[in-house]
Amino acid sequence: MHIIIKDNKPDKFGKTRSEAEMNLRKEWGGSMSDEQLDKLKWMERKIKEKYGQTKNYIGLDRVDEVK
Amino acid sequence: MTTFGDQVFEFGGAPVSGGRYTNPFATHWFVDGNSGEGNDGFDGKAPNRAKATIDAAVQLMGVGDVLYIRPKHYVVGTGHARYEECATIDLAQSDISIIGAGYSRNNEFGVRMKCDGTSLYCIDSSAPSVHVENIGLFSSSGTYTAYFRNNGATNTQRNDGVTLYNVNSKGSPLYIQGGQATRVINCVFNNAAGELILADNTVTGVNQLVRGCHFLDTAQSTAVTHPHVWAPGANVVDLWVDHCYFGLIPTTTAYYIQIDGAQASGMATGCYFNQTNLDTDTDVDVSGSNFMIVGCYDKTGLVDATDD
Secondary structure (H helix, E strand, O other), X not given: OOOOOHHHOOOOOOOOHHHHHHHHHHHXXXXXXXXXXXXXXXXXHHHHHHHOXXXXXXXXXXXXXXX | OEOOOOOOEOXXXXXXXXOOOOOXXXXXXXXXXXXXXXXXXXXXXXXXHOEOOHHHHHOOOOOOOEEEEEOOOEEOOOEEOOEEOOEEEOOOOOOOEEEEOOOOOOOOOOEEEEOOOOOOOOEEEOOOOOEEEEEXXXXXXXXXXXXXXXXXXXXXXXXXXXXXXXXXXXXXOEEEOOEEOOEEEOOEEEOOEOOEEOOOOOXXXXXXXXXXXXXXXEOOOEOXXXXXXXXXXOOEEOEEEEXXXXXXXXXXXXXXXXXXXXXXXXXXXXXXXOOOOOOOOOOEEEOOOXXXXXXXXXXXXXXXXXXX
């Protein structure tokens, strides 16, 4: 019998920063404003549409570039 | 520089090309230094199993990992208690992110680190593409608050691609030892003798961006002694200082920006200098005429580019 330890899955807390942010807000509070979160989700959606990338972590320095 | 029809910007003209960190094996790590919460005996892989110290978690981080740090509790009179420790990042730990949680637009009121002592720094990094957000760094007796090392062709220390966002550096300079494409965004600097150092005599800083930063006076009303942005005798090439506030003109070494290597070049745009009449010859020291002041203001209005 094999035991699968799900806690060791690397991206358990979130495959993207927005997913991690939502989980973080349930625990300690987030790391960005609601406006930055909206921009972040929009960037992630655009990246997924254009490149198919579904796992990433975007810094707020780039989030603030979205006008 | 808009390269995407829907207004996504990216430095250098390329379209948005994906997130910084795409390693599918990247792990989230957690640090909670509050009493009874984190413990260095925990594995640090969940908020309820957080490490107690930052360096204990950093030592476990691999390429592309993310570390979330919970602020210590606020104490009336002294502010948020600090993590009094130094974190060391090795060359192989590239692309890691160190993020202050408990969102605060004011980086005086979130995660704070303190590290004092000769050759000790809150963050001592030899790795490229390290990303730091929402953290206050304080060092009153150390040499630097943070040291992003680069030893050039030796290639055992690289700081290329380091980004700092919403970081507060207080009590000592923050030192970025040259390197490529470092980004310092929305940060605050507060130190009497030099605030942000961008290169040294052996490692050139290239394509560095300093944006939206606040270079403070001492005690809100006393000019600092040394340049706010500093790399004396060193080359900083294609530097862009954008939308920054500069306090009173420094007293001992009377330059706001001093980058005087033979190849130095760059520009300042949209900045304010708290000086009656900025003379770019005597208040901004860059060798030759390769540094332009564009759309910047002093106390008497728009800085005349012909002052240069």
